[in-house]
Amino acid sequence: MMTQPPIDKLIEMIDSKYALCCLIAKRARQLLDKKPELLEETNINAISYAAQEVYEGKVQIAKG
Numbered sequence: 001m002m003t004q005p006p007i008d009k010l011i012e013m014i015d016s017k018y019a020l021c022c023l024i025a026k027r028a029r030q031l032l033d034k035k036p037e038l039l040e041e042t043n044i045n046a047i048s049y050a051a052q053e054v055y056e057g058k059v060q061i062a063k064g
Contacts, residue, residue: 004048005052005054009055010051025050027050027054028046
């Protein structure tokens, strides 16, 4: 179960639970495909790492 970052804080940032789920899943897949060594050295799973990036504002939904 993911506790960091808090889900309620993520939902405040991205108004739709569906959009949040899609964003985190897409970013996690990118991390697994392109930066697996980053995940291995931090010892954090891809979903948690992607959620943390969203929380920190490093990843956002593309408008357009």
